[in-house]
Amino acid sequence: MIRAKQFLLGSAAALATVTGANAADLPMTKAEPVEYVKVCSEFGTGYFYIPGSDTCLQLGGYVRSDFYYVEPKKRSDNASQWQGRAQVRWDARTATEYGTLRSYIAIDADYGAAWASTSNSSFKVHYAYLQFGGVTAGFIESAFNFYDGKYGSPIYATYGGEQGRKNILSYTGQFGGGLSATLSVEDSIEHNTSIAGFGGLTDKDDAARTGYGGSRMPDFVANVAYDGGKGGWGKAQVMGAVHQVRGVLDDYSSKYGYAVGAALQMNIPFAAGGYFVIEGEYADGASGYTGANKFQKAPDAYAGPGPGFAFETAKSWSIEGEAGFNLTPSLLAIAFGSYRNFDAPSIIADKGNDYTAWVAGGQLVYTVVKGMTVAGEVSYQSIDVTGKSTVDTWAGAMRVRRSF
Structure with missing residues (x-):
């Protein structure tokens, strides 16, 4: 018995010695330090550092549901229409010795039957651009814009200049005191409306002679702007653009159209959050710059009936405005309106190509809680x-929106 106990104790001691030696021989792995997300306050609220980098990122977006009732003109029209949208935004900024390097992405996902015969879904880029040292490159509002991208968001009514977003490469110079100037080179295809034929041509001639040829020259757009800053009286801008009209046939020489515009926004000091904005545009051979193509067919030019016959450009002008003020801290009222005129060349025998259009309406926006609004709109066109x-x-129209 004594010898058995001695054997067991000796075995246990030997095993402990061997285990200890093996444990000492094993490599020790040091735990990696946990890198916590840190707040970045350099560019405002909501930014945080991307772990392992000096880039600050802000995430945002919204979810909204829109309902429209549009007076039907025939039995096949969809008077009742719905659309849902989700948007996600990423804003990444890095401070460098040459200024802020910024990249911005916004993606829309839509579903509904708005302006269509059946429900459909779409996934599209809303914004995709980068900025550095005054240079902007990518998909963003045209430098011709003022009213469209920065003020009230209509639910259904089409009343803005409607320049929308384009692929651009621009440079903005800051001169101090709120004064700036921008020169922008923009995708001409996205500014094209159409080239139509003179009345009296045969269908064969129309098919051969109408329509845009391939793009050879971008649009050149410039603006000079003043921004009074937070608490200032408002903003102002003048802008201009040059647009190439290039037909599909070789026997047509190119022609250049142009557009000019001016805009003014003023804060209303006696109304909390009150503002007033107005913009006007004139175009010759560049109908898209006045938004004329959003209401009726509005060609940039008309193609003539013979070889070498020069284009005759179409003229258009528009004016749009909006005023908003808070009825209560939670209730915003907006009134808006626009007038648009399109003139085909005088050589067109059928003046049925000409048109005028006006829109008037109003909107009430109620903030339920921070980040959530319910809006109603009525318009007449x-x-x-x-x-x-x-x-x-x-x-x-009615809209429910939750922003984050």
Whole structure:
């Protein structure tokens, strides 16, 4: 018994010695330090450092649901329409010795039957651009814009200049005191409307002679702007653009159209959050810059009936405005309106190509809680096609939106 106990104790001691030696021989792995997300306050609220970098990132977006009721003109029209949208935004900024390097992405996902016969889904880029040292490159609002991208968001009514977002490469110089100037080179294809044919051509001639040829020259756009800053009286801008009209056939020489505009926004000091904004544009051979193509067919030019016949450009002008103020801290009222005129060349025998259009309406936006709003809109639109018809349309809309 004594010898058995001695054997067991000796075995245990030997095993402990061997285990200890093996444990000592094993490599020790040091735990990696945990890198916590840190707040970045350099560019405002909501930014945080991307772990392992000096780049600050802000995430945001919104979810909204829109309902429209548009006065139907025939039985096949969809008077009742719905659309849902989700948008996600990424804003990444890095401080460098040459200024801020910024990249911005916004993606929209839509589903609904708005302006279509059946429900459909779409996934599209809303913004995709970078900025560095005054240079902006990518998909963003045209430098011609002022009113469209920065003020009230209509639910259904089409009343802005409607320049929208384009692929651009621009440079903005800051001169101090709120004064700046921008020179922008922009995708001409996205500024094209169409090239139509003169009345009297045969269908074969129309098919051969109408339409844009391939793009050879970008649009050149410039603006000079003043921003009074936070608490200032407002903002102002003048802008201009040059647009190439290039037909599909070799026997047509190119022609250049242009557009000019001016805009003013003023804060209303006696109304909390109150503002007033107005913008006007004129175009010759560049109908897209006045938004004329959003209401009726509005070609940039008309192609003539013979070899070497020069284009005849179309002229258009528009004016749009908006005023908003808070009825209560939670209730915002907006009134808006626009007027648009399109003139085909005088050589066109059928003046049914000409039209005028105006829109008027209002919107109430109620903030339920921070980040969530409910809005209602009523609008009236009238399109008068010279010598042909006048179409008047009532529309109502509602939007529920949650931003984050």
